[in-house]
Amino acid sequence: MTVILSEVRTGAYHDSVVLMQLQRALLELPGVLDAGAVMGTEANKDLLSQVGLLTPEAQQAQADDLVIVVKAKDEAAARQALAQVDTLLAQRRSRVAQTFRPKSVESAVNTVPHARWVLISVPGRYAAGVAREALRLERHVFLYSDNVPLEEEIALKREAARKGLLVMGPDCGTALINGVGLGFANRVRRGPIGLVAASGTGLQAVTARIHQLGSGITHGIGTGGRDLSEAVGALTTLQALEVLARDPETQVIVLISKPPSPTVAERVLAAARATGKPVVVNFIGYTPPGAADGNLTFATTLGEAAALAVRLAQETDGTLEDEEGWPSFAEGQKYLRGLYSGGTLAYEALLLLRDMLPTVHANLHLEGVAPLENPMASVGHTVIDLGEDVFTVGRLHPMLDNDLRIRRLQQEADDPEVAVILMDVVLGYGAHPDPASELAPAIAQARERAAAAGRHLEVIVAVVGTDEDPQDLESQVAALRDAGAWVTTDHAQAVYRAGRLVRALDPAVGMRPVPLDAFHRPLAAINVGLEAFAESLTAQGAEVVHVDWRPPAGGNARLMALLERMKGR
Amino acid sequence: MSVDIERANAEAVERMMEARPVLVGMGTAREVIPGMRDNLLLHAGPPITWERASGPLRGAIIGALIFEGLAKDEKQAIAMMEAGEIDLEPCHHHNAVGPMAGVISPSMAVYIVENKTHGNKTYSNLNEGYGKVLRYGAYSEEVIQRLRWMNDVMAPVLADAIEAMEGLDIKALIAEAMHMGDEGHNRNKAGSFIYTTRLAPYIAKVAPNEEVAHDIIKFLGDNALSVLNPVMAACKAMADAAHGVEGSTLVTVMARNGTDFGLRVSGLGDQWFTAPAEIPKGLYFSGFKAEDANRDIGDSTITETAGIGGFAMAAAPAIVTFVSGTPQDAINATLEMYEITVAEHKYFTIPYLDFRGTPTGIDIRKVVEKGITPRINTGIAHKDPGVGQIGAGLVRPPMKIFEDALVAFAERYGF
Known part of the structure; x- marks a missing residue:
């Protein structure tokens, strides 16, 4: 049944053109059949009356009153439309060409709301304040300024990691984002190689060499020279590796730094392994454990790093997960549970996961893995080999009998702390004739139950088999995918994905994933400090707003301190 | 606290x-x-x-x-x-x-x-x-x-x-x-x-x-x-409605008596913050010059306090000549005031800025931090009694009263 609702706002004068646009915007809302937005003059009320929109309330309106009438297919639609009025009126941002230069990051953000990057090159003692402002406004920071105190750097980077933002720097001379150079950067072609660099000239030398060798760059993320120090703990480097791991265009990663402290090096290399992508590491002057270590390749010179990266990029098959496959979980979901039928696959999963996660429990013995006291009850991140004797007493091996795994799957799915379930499905002679026919419905049901409780349950399946197996690999994969599982035939890829997902959820790691959209949209930036940086962005075709910056409170230290305390409380 | x-x-x-x-x-x-x-x-x-x-x-x-x-x-x-x-x-x-x-x-x-x-x-x-x-x-x-x-x-x-x-x-x-x-x-x-x-x-x-x-x-x-x-009385009614909000750094009074410029802040009760008023810059009627001008005077700054006047300069290109400039300067004047205000007015809008609301609600923190004082359009009085208006122009309050208010606010609320 159609419903007409009206609202009269006393003393709210608006220009008739504005009101006509409001009226048009209201008409575009779902369920709205007709709308009127006018000042309550007699002439306007006559007009409303002619189209059947003059409600008794509108009839009472005075010439100074704003009258909004909505005719909709039902009351809910009409109410929703009226609730939109303020938003619709506020949407009218200035599109007028303005030669005005904003005086602060805040008003620059108001001028160019889509600018996600803030370049800061003001004197060091003011730089942290500007960077804090940028983070407060949810913007990524390229911090060229030097002489920023170490404790400020740590505080900024912790805040950024908490918010899913990057602080590149301080003392960061170079970055390349989506084909645009920030600060000092060479003109290099786009390509499959991403960089994380604690050294500006190192980043320039490697990207230039990659270009010379005919390949190109996705993104080059600078971290600032102190990032890999013990004190800072490689916060930006870890975030950057995590971003490039998820970036579908980045197929090979190059990591450049002066030699980090041994504990930090270990953490960074674990994160590099966790990317699951080929990573060329050049810790300048660091003695590598060998030429290669899993997906890590060590280079001793910048040129060698570039050459290795180009070669590895040519070798990769280019099958990479896309951004859409990155789910979002509910509050409290944080753990991984691996439910394996194959012992060696479980073992391989543990080998990879123990380097990615703080603690992993298992019913297998392996150095660096915590033993699981009761194999029937998972603890934290747990990988279980269901082929162990304790499970197979009096029943068939899980490669033949899916019952035990299905029950365990439901048990894990009902645990509100579980985010990811990792499974193997082994095909071939002797195995269950059609495992997907039982597992797929169970997976679908487990995911539905979690969804009903407001959670996203990510089920990742690695299928081992061939197209000539009796179960038919292709149809098994298809059935599992239809059930909502993320399926691959590369077991390590499945483990890396599972590990990265829960790593991002782990409060001990303390990082919120940096959204990829800022890397994929055309670069728009706000520049505070050296005008040359703004000019070079403009020359590269990027959109930039230069802030007419002055020291806060005229540089008065006492007032600056007061203002700082009066913010964010 | x-x-x-x-x-x-x-x-x-x-x-x-x-x-x-x-x-x-x-x-x-x-x-x-x-x-x-x-x-x-x-x-x-x-x-x-x-x-x-x-x-x-x-x-x-x-x-x-x-x-x-x-x-x-x-x-x-x-x-x-x-x-x-x-x-x-x-x-x-x-x-x-x-x-x-x-x-x-x-x-x-x-x-x-x-x-x-x-x-x-x-x-x-x-x-x-x-x-x-x-x-x-x-x-x-x-x-x-x-x-x-x-x-x-x-x-x-x-x-x-x-x-x-x-x-x-x-x-x-x-x-x-x-x-x-x-x-x-x-x-x-x-x-x-x-x-x-x-x-x-x-x-x-x-x-x-x-x-x-x-x-x-x-x-x-x-x-x-x-x-x-x-x-002005209407602006005073709007500003008074905003006065006395505990913890607010919003300016609710700006006023001059021809000697001092005074300021009051919503969260600081009836306390005045004052400093010597400036002499406005502007255009003089024929026969008068800057030396004839009195210090800034009047309660009409209540208009800027409520988000109009100098803050809405972009709405009034016809009077830009008074304040030295081109219509673009008028636009810039309003854009500058967005830097020190907390809102865009819901009801007072500027056609040229695509009906953006005027900059409303001066925050003393923003004034001090950015070093931008409110921009005030004003008439200029002769310094001798009885001569009358001798011009019109632009004036800004002394920064000191905003700094003093900020310090007082920090003391009052324990920052």
Whole structure:
């Protein structure tokens, strides 16, 4: 049944053109059949009356009153439309060409709301304040300024990691984002190689060499020279590796730094392994454990790093997960549970996961893995080999009998702390004739139950088999995918994905994933400090707003301190 | 203690924007203004003594005492002031505002504006027009004669007309005038036309005869500042609605007395922060120059406080020549004020900026942090009493009062 609702706002004068646009915007809302937005003059009320929109309330309106009438297919639609009025009126941002230069990051953000990057090159003692402002406004920071105190750097980077933002720097001379150079950067072609660099000239030398060798760059993320120090703990480097791991265009990663402290090096290399992508590491002057270590390749010179990266990029098959496959979980979901039928696959999963996660429990013995006291009850991140004797007493091996795994799957799915379930499905002679026919419905049901409780349950399946197996690999994969599982035939890829997902959820790691959209949209930036940086962005075709910056409170230290305390409380 | 400044400011500016000032009537100052008494004169700006008062304010005080019949001439008026027989208090201590010297004496007719949203009332005197006028410190016979006509002939008719029309919504009038080239402080031409055309039919109806009706409508219509005083009272009503919000750093009063510039802050009660007022920069009428100018004077800065005036300069390209520039400078002036305000006005919008709301709600923190003081459009008074307006231009308050207020706020709230 159609419903007409009206609202009269006393003393709210608006220009008739504005009101006509409001009226048009209201008409575009779902369920709205007709709308009127006018000042309550007699002439306007006559007009409303002619189209059947003059409600008794509108009839009472005075010439100074704003009258909004909505005719909709039902009351809910009409109410929703009226609730939109303020938003619709506020949407009218200035599109007028303005030669005005904003005086602060805040008003620059108001001028160019889509600018996600803030370049800061003001004197060091003011730089942290500007960077804090940028983070407060949810913007990524390229911090060229030097002489920023170490404790400020740590505080900024912790805040950024908490918010899913990057602080590149301080003392960061170079970055390349989506084909645009920030600060000092060479003109290099786009390509499959991403960089994380604690050294500006190192980043320039490697990207230039990659270009010379005919390949190109996705993104080059600078971290600032102190990032890999013990004190800072490689916060930006870890975030950057995590971003490039998820970036579908980045197929090979190059990591450049002066030699980090041994504990930090270990953490960074674990994160590099966790990317699951080929990573060329050049810790300048660091003695590598060998030429290669899993997906890590060590280079001793910048040129060698570039050459290795180009070669590895040519070798990769280019099958990479896309951004859409990155789910979002509910509050409290944080753990991984691996439910394996194959012992060696479980073992391989543990080998990879123990380097990615703080603690992993298992019913297998392996150095660096915590033993699981009761194999029937998972603890934290747990990988279980269901082929162990304790499970197979009096029943068939899980490669033949899916019952035990299905029950365990439901048990894990009902645990509100579980985010990811990792499974193997082994095909071939002797195995269950059609495992997907039982597992797929169970997976679908487990995911539905979690969804009903407001959670996203990510089920990742690695299928081992061939197209000539009796179960038919292709149809098994298809059935599992239809059930909502993320399926691959590369077991390590499945483990890396599972590990990265829960790593991002782990409060001990303390990082919120940096959204990829800022890397994929055309670069728009706000520049505070050296005008040359703004000019070079403009020359590269990027959109930039230069802030007419002055020291806060005229540089008065006492007032600056007061203002700082009066913010964010 | 923890106070959420952002929330307090959001609340204060919401109250400022949602206030709905309506001109509800006229009255005699001693009867309607709270705390008004026979030996009291109200004046613009922060508190001041006769000794420190500037030329235009002294002239206006002299004129008011003659108008009241308390002094027969200048000499006697000065003697009374020097003897301390007459008290001086700011208009702002009595919910009132007055342009330039802003002197309101007990017998003067005043506008009564009521904020229909929050219920508070405010007051302002009647506008005398241009030339030799009391608000610029003139007190010659013609000035006193005009005041008497305004008080005895015009005010009763306006009172009846306003009653007959059941009040006039000044907020809606301001919003409409801003789409007609007014910024509400230096330019009130459109607003005064609207004001006159809205009142005229009722004046014609209630005036004792055609002659009086003619004189009043002509007086209002000839004066492009007719509506300034109701507009100021309306801004005062909006600013008062935002005053007294615990933890708010919003400015609720900016006012000058010709000697000092004064500031009040929503979350800091009735405390004034003052420093010597500046001399405005601007254009002078022929025959006058900067040396003739008095220090900044008047309560009309209540317009900027409420988000119009200099803050809405982009709405009034016609008067950019006063402040040195091109229409682009007018746009930039408004854009600059967004830097120091917490909101864009929901009801006062600027066509050229695609109907963006005016910058509203000055935050003392932003002023100090960015080193940008509010931009004020103002008339310029001659420093000698009785000469009148000699130009118009731009002035900014001294930064010191914002810094002092910030420090006081930090002490008051334990930052």
